[in-house]
Amino acid sequence: MSGDGTVGKALDVLEQVAAYGKPVRFATLLAESQFPKATLYRFLQTLTSQGMLAYDPHHQTYTLGVRLLRLAHAAWTQSSLAPIARPFIDRLSAETGQTVHLAQLDHAQVLYVDKRNAAKPVEMFSAAGKVGPAYCTGVGKAMLAFLPEPELAKALAQQSFHRFTDNTYTTPETLCAELEEIRKRGYAFDREEHEPGIVCIAQPILTERRRLLGAMSVTGALSSTTLEELEHLVPRLARTAQAIADEAQAWRFPDTHFQHMRA
Amino acid sequence: MSGDGTVGKALDVLEQVAAYGKPVRFATLLAESQFPKATLYRFLQTLTSQGMLAYDPHHQTYTLGVRLLRLAHAAWTQSSLAPIARPFIDRLSAETGQTVHLAQLDHAQVLYVDKRNAAKPVEMFSAAGKVGPAYCTGVGKAMLAFLPEPELAKALAQQSFHRFTDNTYTTPETLCAELEEIRKRGYAFDREEHEPGIVCIAQPILTERRRLLGAMSVTGALSSTTLEELEHLVPRLARTAQAIADEAQAWRFPDTHFQHMRA
DNA sequence: AAACCGGGTTCCACATAATGAAACTTCATG
């Protein structure tokens, strides 16, 4: 599937356990595996002994291991965006009292890297490490809109265009028109396109040279707010996004100016 | 180091990047690597192409990849403790207005799997996935106290007994006496043993048959509360721990015990 | 401008490690 020799195959197995979503037996994995019995068995042994999987001997089931949590913590910490954005997101969430998301684009999908719940939490689809569709979320559209042409084309080709609600854009054409609007406007709306009753405003996070770092959004439920009300927060959202981009740049690309002057 | 053939070696490289803590160049990794140039290079290529690492071509540096965040999210979701405990922890934090931690024991270390901060309601990977010492934290001692003898001995042998504060227990003997106290009392204190000014009460989460699932704690700063005040919360903490244990057991019946086959 | 340098990348003969069919071991069940 993904090639890359033995390591790639082992990671395929890991992914398969992840995809199953709950403790899974050897036979279940074998049934849908591309690998023969002994090979699959060996991979599971290796991954378990490495702590990437955990084996429950009583139920004879495999689950993802805690080593992944440690690694992900390290990944989050050394990412250029999330740790820098944290204090800004805290502040924005406290000021607005709304749910705030921070996301990055990962293989044409939205990957949420941080989140702050409102005081009255809205029960909805979201959490760090979770992935979501790009074509029908505020952060997703905000990022697609500022993607360079070749990458945008590739990303568009990978969207599923499933109709979640009546407002979901379900064709590349209508989505592209929307992205054009977003580019002009500078920020994106989610008008109940993913979940009924849930709306948001989303702002891309861009470097000076307009390279896309990620996006952030303020989300609300229509039961307690309106899109117009959220829109009043746009200036604050934009300022926050700008501040994050500035700091990310200073931290991650400290020599950018220097190199530029020499070039 | 960890053997397990090619996969193990690749994961060693991944761990090395994680340990470095910031974007790292090929040459830096090579200098402290057990692998020859070409081999290390190939592993980095493979891991990058798999999304376990990310490569920044401008700076020629490697960082941990976003795939780890997705996998860790899945790991968290399919763990038997954390997702079940979540609503209880929400409630406890809301009721007490204090910081609440949920932890599991991982190789004689405390692994935090969830957290609620009074001011910042949800912080995913900033807190979850973090590891800490067992011998000088509330959750750590609560778990050690209820570990079966052979495992306790092994865990004790792996503690560093670094003196963080004047109150830190720095010998196995004094710690064991403390653990005996905890067993009798049923819950643990942290009396500024890890950080000056920070105290907590911690409760183990045990199955009916006293198998250890994890621990949870309520933490406060001495600037705003006292240990005595926190102690009033013990009944509530105990009820919550009991409720979590019950539900964990119901969903994932009898004594479940995650086994890491690492020797 | 030619020689040099050092980090990064590619090559390829060789050796190790992965492979998977088949045999074997449990353990539950009729």
Added chain:
DNA sequence: CATGAAGTTTCATTATGTGGAACCCGGTTT
């Protein structure tokens, strides 16, 4: 106690990983 389904081990075969050496390329020195 025979039957089978699920899990584990074996081992000859071969695919894969290995790593020394050569190469590339931008930058620096002579």
